[in-house]
Amino acid sequence: MKPTLILVGADKGGVGKTTVSRALLDFFARKNVLTRAFDTENPRGTLKRFYPAISEIIDLGNVAHQMKVLDTMETANVPVTVVDLKAGNMSYALDMFDRIGVLEAARAGVFNLGLFHVIGPSIASLDEIAEIAKYMPGVNYVVARNFINETNFFEWDAATQRKYFAAIPKAQEIAVPKLNEMAYEQVDLAGVTFKDFIDNQAADGSPGKFSFVLRGYVRKWCSEIDEQFAHVKLVQDLLTGGRAPQVQ
Amino acid sequence: MLVDYLLLDGHDPFIIDANVPEGHLRSVFPGRTALVDFDQVQGQMTMFDTILGSLGRDYVIDIPAPQSEHFFASLKELNFAEEATRVGFQLVVLFIVDKDFASLNAAEDVRAAIAPNLLIPVRNAYVGSVLGSAQNGLMIDMPILDREVMSIVEDRRFSLRAFVLGDESRLSPPASKKLKIFLLAVLSAFGDIEPALSLSRLKNG
Numbered sequence: 001m002k003p004t005l006i007l008v009g010a011d012k013g014g015v016g017k018t019t020v021s022r023a024l025l026d027f028f029a030r031k032n033v034l035t036r037a038f039d040t041e042n043p044r045g046t047l048k049r050f051y052p053a054i055s056e057i058i059d060l061g062n063v064a065h066q067m068k069v070l071d072t073m074e075t076a077n078v079p080v081t082v083v084d085l086k087a088g089n090m091s092y093a094l095d096m097f098d099r100i101g102v103l104e105a106a107r108a109g110v111f112n113l114g115l116f117h118v119i120g121p122s123i124a125s126l127d128e129i130a131e132i133a134k135y136m137p138g139v140n141y142v143v144a145r146n147f148i149n150e151t152n153f154f155e156w157d158a159a160t161q162r163k164y165f166a167a168i169p170k171a172q173e174i175a176v177p178k179l180n181e182m183a184y185e186q187v188d189l190a191g192v193t194f195k196d197f198i199d200n201q202a203a204d205g206s207p208g209k210f211s212f213v214l215r216g217y218v219r220k221w222c223s224e225i226d227e228q229f230a231h232v233k234l235v236q237d238l239l240t241g242g243r244a245p246q247v248q
Numbered sequence: 249m250l251v252d253y254l255l256l257d258g259h260d261p262f263i264i265d266a267n268v269p270e271g272h273l274r275s276v277f278p279g280r281t282a283l284v285d286f287d288q289v290q291g292q293m294t295m296f297d298t299i300l301g302s303l304g305r306d307y308v309i310d311i312p313a314p315q316s317e318h319f320f321a322s323l324k325e326l327n328f329a330e331e332a333t334r335v336g337f338q339l340v341v342l343f344i345v346d347k348d349f350a351s352l353n354a355a356e357d358v359r360a361a362i363a364p365n366l367l368i369p370v371r372n373a374y375v376g377s378v379l380g381s382a383q384n385g386l387m388i389d390m391p392i393l394d395r396e397v398m399s400i401v402e403d404r405r406f407s408l409r410a411f412v413l414g415d416e417s418r419l420s421p422p423a424s425k426k427l428k429i430f431l432l433a434v435l436s437a438f439g440d441i442e443p444a445l446s447l448s449r450l451k452n453g
Contacts, residue, residue, distance in 0.1 A: 212297055216327065
């Protein structure tokens with residue numbers, strides 16, 4: 001199967017981009033899909049705190065680091081590479097990938113490429129979609145609305161949706177559900193993955209002492225977000241190995 | 249009464265009273281009662297984390313009727329029954345079934361949702377019940393108790409335990425007799441819970 005490169009980006013900070021990256025990594029771990037991750041929030045990336053074994057902090061502007069990500073996709077023996085793009089740098093990253101031929105390689109079928117675009121709650125976020133639309137042919141594009149903090153999002157009417165997605169006809173949309181604030185804080189404080197928090201496992205592998213109630217809330221949230229991810233075609237292809245589902 | 253029965257039977261129960269802010273049980277059993285607001289996550293944590301963090305003890309949770317649906321939905325959502333069973337608890341639900349068929353349906357919903365080791369319907373003669381006499385399994389009947397006697401019993405200074413153990417000083421002889429008849433019915437039924445649990449364990453392997 002072709003390797004898969006998933007970019008997670010946002011054109012502003014604070015919309016929950018890294019949370020979406022963590023949720024994706026957690027999802028793949030729970031589905032036993034081998035994954036590696038690169039955090040471009042150089043030098044203080046968050047992903048490495050939660051996924052030390054599979055994450056690396058890089059500077060995407062550095063050629064050697066670009067090579068580390070892209071040149072090893074086929075040889076790393078890990079089918080999925082997740083790159084958490086620096087907040088505010090999504091358009092820059094896409095432009096760079098376009099210039100160095102990454103987008104063309106994806107269109108040519110060398111690997112699968114997906115972009116999870118995490119947008120903010122205001123309608124101005126829709127302009128971000130218009131800005132990056134030119135890069136999206138051949139890319140599995142997913143708009144992610146992050147409700148983890150119960151943000152009130154603008155409502156999309158059909159006309160607005162058609163207008164902005166006209167240039168990205170195969171765009172998909174997911175909603176990251178709300179997670180109880182205390183549960184989210186405790187996972188963060190513990191410095192463990194969502195899965196390990198649910199399993200009551202501390203960062204050093206020893207049994208944790210996490211609240212049963214908060215673990216329950218996280219378990220429920222993971223189950224809800226699994227449903228969201230499972231609708232994404234790119235993810236479906238990964239889970240089925242690119243095979244069409246068997247008709248029963 | 250259940251707590252008094254457990255204490256009389258030599259148990260050491262801890263009570264979780266969700267009747268905020270009144271907390272009647274806490275006033276009757278100070279020192280072994282936590283008052284929690286189940287609508288708040290902190291309250292849920294106090295309840296469930298306390299129970300799962302201190303094993304080997306009996307817990308009595310008193311849930312007010314308006315919170316019943318939310319409580320059992322949370323139990324199911326959090327997989328509490330499964331976790332509690334895993335660490336050695338047996339789950340017994342005493343559910344008051346009144347004259348409204350909705351309460352009977354609610355009891356069945358609870359049974360389906362959390363599959364307790366025992367769900368015991370309770371008929372309170374004072375409010376009436378849709379349940380008839382012919383029921384399979386254990387059922388607890390609370391007879392009507394004289395209002396005057398009830399008001400004395402509900403006073404937190406009155407100790408049911410002390411009364412059962414022989415202290416009848418706070419009641420007149422007629423009142424004392426009425427209370428004894430009442431308690432005979434209820435405490436006998438409580439005494440059937442443990443054998444019913446054993447039978448349930450045998451049936452379910």
